[in-house]
Amino acid sequence: KAGVTQTPRYLIKTRGQQVTLSCSPISGHRSVSWYQQTPGQGLQFLFEYFSETQRNKGNFPGRFSGRQFSNSRSEMNVSTLELGDSALYLCASSLAVADGTSGVFYEQYFGPGTRLTVT
Amino acid sequence: ELKVEQNPLFLSMQEGKNYTIYCNYSTTSDRLYWYRQDPGKSLESLFVLLSNGAVKQEGRLMASLDTKARLSTLHITAAVHDLSATYFCAVDGSATNKLIFGTGTLLAVQP
Numbered sequence: 001k002a003g004v005t006q007t008p009r010y011l012i013k014t015r016g017q018q019v020t021l022s023c024s025p026i027s028g029h030r031s032v033s034w035y036q037q038t039p040g041q042g043l044q045f046l047f048e049y050f051s052e053t054q055r056n057k058g059n060f061p062g063r064f065s066g067r068q069f070s071n072s073r074s075e076m077n078v079s080t081l082e083l084g085d086s087a088l089y090l091c092a093s094s095l096a097v098a099d100g101t102s103g104v105f106y107e108q109y110f111g112p113g114t115r116l117t118v119t
Numbered sequence: 120e121l122k123v124e125q126n127p128l129f130l131s132m133q134e135g136k137n138y139t140i141y142c143n144y145s146t147t148s149d150r151l152y153w154y155r156q157d158p159g160k161s162l163e164s165l166f167v168l169l170s171n172g173a174v175k176q177e178g179r180l181m182a183s184l185d186t187k188a189r190l191s192t193l194h195i196t197a198a199v200h201d202l203s204a205t206y207f208c209a210v211d212g213s214a215t216n217k218l219i220f221g222t223g224t225l226l227a228v229q230p
Contacts, residue, residue, distance in 0.1 A: 031216060043207065043220035056217040090161060094216060099169045105150050106216040110162040 004111035018079040025093030032074040037088040088113045125221035140224045142191040142208035151191045152209045198228045
């Protein structure tokens with residue numbers, strides 16, 4: 001089974017520009033989450049999409065947005081880039097799994113990431 | 120607000136030694152995840168702990184969860200160089216599929 005793929009893998013942009021990153025989840029996974037990883041702030045949750053709807057959102061400004069298509073592929077967009085947006089952006093796909101009681105858990109499978117550098 | 124703390128942040132150890140990484144979290148959660156990240160790479164899932172008292176082992180790594188103490192541990196037995204990486208714990212608040220990660224522990228195993 002193919003894993004999570006992200007494109008592009010590396011990107012260099014200039015302050016003020018916008019960027020779109022793409023994520024293709026594992027076949028059959030309907031949930032896609034996005035995380036930002038920086039040396040200063042660590043790993044931070046951006047948002048999660050499930051069946052084309054944003055289901056969870058982290059504490060990021062409105063410049064960060066995303067969407068999900070009917071085939072579960074997801075894109076995230078960052079407008080008006082700032083130097084602080086330089087980071088590794090990770091996408092994760094997940095499937096709800098019964099936890100053996102009455103609930104579910106989501107095991108997230110991460111893609112290779114997109115390294116964004118803003119100059 | 121859910122917070123996750125790991126310690127130590129950096130761990131340098133010799134091959135063959137044992138050590139433990141600690142992960143504390145601030146609110147009730149029955150689900151605790153451990154990931155490994157190699158330099159410049161993505162996150163690899165190691166363990167999913169789903170209930171109080173859960174213990175899982177894979178090779179030289181063993182993870183446990185105490186939900187009452189809000190504490191998980193990752194124990195390394197007889198470390199080898201291949202275990203050098205950054206290890207993260209994460210919690211999902213109220214099964215929301217929104218992972219809150221700890222700060223990470225950079226493990227360097229010296230020959």
